[in-house]
Amino acid sequence: MMNKLLSKAIKNGLVAGVILIFFEMINFTSTIAVILEKMFVSDKKVKEVNPTYMIVIIGLILFLSTASFVRKNHLANEKSAAIKVLVSGLVSGLVSGILVSTLNAILGNYLNNGVDLRKYLDALSPDVIRNFLFQTDINNAIRIYMATTVGGAVLGAFASIVIQKASKLNGVFRSLKKGYNNLQIQKKCEKHPIIKKLFIVFVVIFIFALPMIINAYTISVLGIVFIYAILGLGLNLIVGLSGQLVFGYAAFYAIGAYTFALLTAPKPLGIEMSFIPAFIIALISSGIGGLLVGLPVMNLRGDYLAIVTLGFAEIIRILINSNILADYTGGPQGVKDIGQPHQPAFLVKILGKPLEENVWFLYLIIISLLVVIYIVYRLQYSRIGRSWEAMREDETVAQACGVTTSFYKVLAIVIGAIIAGAAGAIYVSRNTYTGPNEYAFMVSVNALAVVVIGGMGSIPGALLGAFIIKGLPELLRDLDNYRMLVFGALLIIMMVIRPEGLLPAKRRKLAVKPQSLEVLKEDLKP
Amino acid sequence: MDADKSTPTTIQKTKVNRINWLRLIVGICAGVFLVYRLIIQIIRPEYGPVYWLGFINTGLIVGGMYALIAIGYTLVYGVMMLINFAHGDIMMLGCFAGYFTFEYLDFLTIGDSNFLNVYPILSIILAFLMGTGVATVSGYFLEKIAYRPLRNSHVRLAPLISAVGASIFLETAAQIMFGPNKKTYKNPEILSRGSGLNINMEDGMIIITKTGIFSLVLAILLMIALYFFVQKTKLGKSIRAVSQDKATAQLMGINLDRVTSQTFLISGFLAGAAGVMWGLHNGIFNHYVGFLPGIKAFTAAVLGGIGNIPGAMAGGMILGIVESVGPAFLGIDFQLKDVISFTILILVLILKPSGLFGKSASNVEKV
Numbered sequence: 077m078m079n080k081l082l083s084k085a086i087k088n089g090l091v092a093g094v095i096l097i098f099f100e101m102i103n104f105t106s107t108i109a110v111i112l113e114k115m116f117v118s119d120k121k122v123k124e125v126n127p128t129y130m131i132v133i134i135g136l137i138l139f140l141s142t143a144s145f146v147r148k149n150h151l152a153n154e155k156s157a158a159i160k161v162l163v164s165g166l167v168s169g170l171v172s173g174i175l176v177s178t179l180n181a182i183l184g185n186y187l188n189n190g191v192d193l194r195k196y197l198d199a200l201s202p203d204v205i206r207n208f209l210f211q212t213d214i215n216n217a218i219r220i221y222m223a224t225t226v227g228g229a230v231l232g233a234f235a236s237i238v239i240q241k242a243s244k245l246n247g248v249f250r251s252l253k254k255g256y257n258n259l260q261i262q263k264k265c266e267k268h269p270i271i272k273k274l275f276i277v278f279v280v281i282f283i284f285a286l287p288m289i290i291n292a293y294t295i296s297v298l299g300i301v302f303i304y305a306i307l308g309l310g311l312n313l314i315v316g317l318s319g320q321l322v323f324g325y326a327a328f329y330a331i332g333a334y335t336f337a338l339l340t341a342p343k344p345l346g347i348e349m350s351f352i353p354a355f356i357i358a359l360i361s362s363g364i365g366g367l368l369v370g371l372p373v374m375n376l377r378g379d380y381l382a383i384v385t386l387g388f389a390e391i392i393r394i395l396i397n398s399n400i401l402a403d404y405t406g407g408p409q410g411v412k413d414i415g416q417p418h419q420p421a422f423l424v425k426i427l428g429k430p431l432e433e434n435v436w437f438l439y440l441i442i443i444s445l446l447v448v449i450y451i452v453y454r455l456q457y458s459r460i461g462r463s464w465e466a467m468r469e470d471e472t473v474a475q476a477c478g479v480t481t482s483f484y485k486v487l488a489i490v491i492g493a494i495i496a497g498a499a500g501a502i503y504v505s506r507n508t509y510t511g512p513n514e515y516a517f518m519v520s521v522n523a524l525a526v527v528v529i530g531g532m533g534s535i536p537g538a539l540l541g542a543f544i545i546k547g548l549p550e551l552l553r554d555l556d557n558y559r560m561l562v563f564g565a566l567l568i569i570m571m572v573i574r575p576e577g578l579l580p581a582k583r584r585k586l587a588v589k590p591q592s593l594e595v596l597k598e599d600l601k602p
Numbered sequence: 603m604d605a606d607k608s609t610p611t612t613i614q615k616t617k618v619n620r621i622n623w624l625r626l627i628v629g630i631c632a633g634v635f636l637v638y639r640l641i642i643q644i645i646r647p648e649y650g651p652v653y654w655l656g657f658i659n660t661g662l663i664v665g666g667m668y669a670l671i672a673i674g675y676t677l678v679y680g681v682m683m684l685i686n687f688a689h690g691d692i693m694m695l696g697c698f699a700g701y702f703t704f705e706y707l708d709f710l711t712i713g714d715s716n717f718l719n720v721y722p723i724l725s726i727i728l729a730f731l732m733g734t735g736v737a738t739v740s741g742y743f744l745e746k747i748a749y750r751p752l753r754n755s756h757v758r759l760a761p762l763i764s765a766v767g768a769s770i771f772l773e774t775a776a777q778i779m780f781g782p783n784k785k786t787y788k789n790p791e792i793l794s795r796g797s798g799l800n801i802n803m804e805d806g807m808i809i810i811t812k813t814g815i816f817s818l819v820l821a822i823l824l825m826i827a828l829y830f831f832v833q834k835t836k837l838g839k840s841i842r843a844v845s846q847d848k849a850t851a852q853l854m855g856i857n858l859d860r861v862t863s864q865t866f867l868i869s870g871f872l873a874g875a876a877g878v879m880w881g882l883h884n885g886i887f888n889h890y891v892g893f894l895p896g897i898k899a900f901t902a903a904v905l906g907g908i909g910n911i912p913g914a915m916a917g918g919m920i921l922g923i924v925e926s927v928g929p930a931f932l933g934i935d936f937q938l939k940d941v942i943s944f945t946i947l948i949l950v951l952i953l954k955p956s957g958l959f960g961k962s963a964s965n966v967e968k969v
Contacts, residue, residue: 372628376951386897388944388948395938400935558778561775571752
């Protein structure tokens with residue numbers, strides 16, 4: 077028993093140590109420390125990180141990992157819990173401490189010998205290594221590391237016991253929550269028609285007042301967020317509702333954007349159309365693009381569809397980027413001076429003076445977002461939407477119930493493509509410039525992430541997802557380097573912990589999970 | 603699954619008929635276009651024979667690497683029914699590991715010369731051991747962290763999205779750790795890039811590079827080894843059994859978890875070898891090195907019929923050759939060679955979703 081526990085504790089320590097080393101390699105620990113320091117101290121420019129914050133963060137990682145370890149193995153309820161917990165905490169802390177201090181001893185040696193590691197390990201500049209050595213010499217740093225890891229681990233282990241012992245308190249919370257649920261205030265509010273309408277009116281007023289009260293930077297960020305919300309809503313239709321995984325969503329976005337750009341820009345085609353006809357043509361052309369993709373692939377499923385559409389997006393990007401079509405698309409240089417919509421005369425008359433350009437554009441984006449939300453909402457609860465959802469859940473059954481699956485599949489892709497085209501046209505019109513590299517694979521992945529994180533098939537989910545994917549990184553500018561890293565990890569974690577998304581669609585919530593089916597079977601046994 | 607395989611309903615039959623029309627049209631168009639280009643090439647050749655040989659040479663070398671990566675896709679797809687989207691990034695990790703090994707051995711001095719040029723063969727072996735080792739280990743942990751918890755997920759797209767997440771994570775981690783700038787492989791002198799056999803012909807000269815021969819031979823050797831491994835050993839048999847029928851395989855006493863892990867180990871090993879070869883042959887690489895080969899190897903796996911190991915090997919070779927011959931044959935810019943491979947992917951999936959060598963009935967069901 078004890079041996080097994082020991083080996084498990086060693087494993088836990090190894091995992092924590094590897095995480096610590098990884099964080100050090102990408103310089104994540106000290107970045108977080110700087111952010112913490114900025115939070116508590118004034119926002120001075122810090123080059124040397126205060127060791128205290130580093131120690132806190134390293135200790136915290138061990139604290140959390142050991143606490144979850146103790147909890148997972150139910151050590152608190154066993155006999156002689158205190159000794160077992162103490163031992164596992166000590167062992168975990170020691171193992172990870174040895175790992176990290178070995179690494180730091182090596183790095184410190186290199187530093188003292190004057191070797192610049194940046195040629196191979198980009199993040200580890202001499203300053204960074206000095207931070208990781210707590211600004212002291214190697215021996216002291218090793219002592220601090222050992223003390224921090226062991227201390228953090230033991231503390232974490234005991235904290236876990238304390239929390240489990242206090243689970244009686246937990247019961248009180250649970251009964252309070254139950255009582256609240258029984259009152260059903262929330263549900264009554266949700267169902268009451270007047271409150272619902274008032275809520276919507278309030279939200280709309282708030283949204284329309286918003287551009288007046290925020291600064292230019294926030295306006296630009298909000299613009300991006302809303303454009304991604306539109307993109308997410310469109311993709312939601314394809315992935316979330318009709319259940320077809322499309323990876324190359326950026327292709328439709330690019331088609332819409334480029335059509336609009338080429339039709340309104342003075343170069344290279346010199347058509348210079350006005351906003352509305354160009355916008356409509358952009359929508360039509362992206363719809364045709366959707367049809368072209370949708371028709372041949374309508375008999376493909378899941379993974380295959382994903383890769384085919386990814387290939388399609390890459391084809392579009394390479395074609396835009398290539399020199400052959402440069403006379404028509406501007407090639408790698410992109411398109412400049414893309415047309416913008418004029419403010420309507422009556423608006424200027426009412427307000428007395430024209431709105432600022434960016435505010436006006438934010439209104440335009442908001443209006444298109446609202447229109448898209450309305451369209452998607454109506455589609456979702458129509459016959460078409462129900463067919464899509466039936467198809468998503470089980471294609472064969474849907475077919476047997478009279479859903480022409482191939483038609484509805486293509487329809488979903490076409491409508492999604494049109495929405496993407498609208499987003500693209502608005503985006504380039506806002507930026508007045510576009511180039512082929514704006515439509516790389518990452519755009520497709522971001523759009524997919526908006527859908528996945530928000531919750532597949534859910535409209536509020538897409539909005540929330542857009543805020544998280546595009547808004548949150550703007551707030552955490554310091555973490556900009558790690559954005560994609562965190563994002564990749566987040567996708568995995570979301571899929572493991574909460575695959576239905578943060579704000580899952582209502583009908584999804586109702587779906588019977590396999591486990592509950594088992595429970596149901598048990599209940600129904602005579 | 604099996605029930606609807608054996609009793610196709612009338613609805614499915616009509617669907618198949620409609621799709622056949624589409625296939626026919628697309629197939630005839632593609633065929634006519636190819637014949638037209640062939641005639642043009644015969645009447646008015648733009649390139650002499652030496653160029654064609656050169657294209658085929660490049661194609662074979664790249665095709666060998668594609669084949670190695672494609673085997674990984676096929677193996678994993680067979681066992682887990684999952685497109686391992688992070689497979690290209692496993693290859694990237696192998697490439698980096700080989701690079702660091704060569705750098706370290708170059709840094710290590712013996713007497714007044716450095717290790718790399720004193721023991722060149724040993725250093726190549728060491729680099730391959732490091733590359734494959736790192737790739738194998740990361741493949742193992744990839745499966746354990748990103749895919750295993752999702753095996754019984756009730757959300758169908760969960761494993762694929764998790765795979766995309768893993769791919770992004772690995773790429774960004776490599777970018778932050780090793781820097782975004784391009785790096786150059788330090789080959790030992792006996793395997794220096796660009797030098798090799800010079801074959802003189804009437805209208806020019808082809809260089810068959812040493813690195814090219816080395817990569818191709820090694821790739822073929824690895825493929826033969828893998829083939830015998832999968833056919834003869836117990837693990838190979840269990841992998842085949844699991845990919846045929848998971849439930850029955852489990853009933854026969856095969857540990858699904860272990861077989862899945864071992865499949866990832868093998869596919870990681872092959873990807874790592876391909877990564878080191880890629881570095882040795884092409885020289886310049888960065889953290890995006892795995893993305894395009896990954897997608898193209900997937901194309902190769904689909905081309906040969908996914909789940910089919912000899913098919914993946916042949917598909918890789920064919921794709922490599924088509925990709926390097928294609929632009930000249932079709933008379934388009936060489937920038938567009940990626941477009942050709944993606945078009946092939948789309949055409950194969952429309953015309954023959956089971957692939958060139960796939961068994962039709964059972965595989966179509968998966969598409």
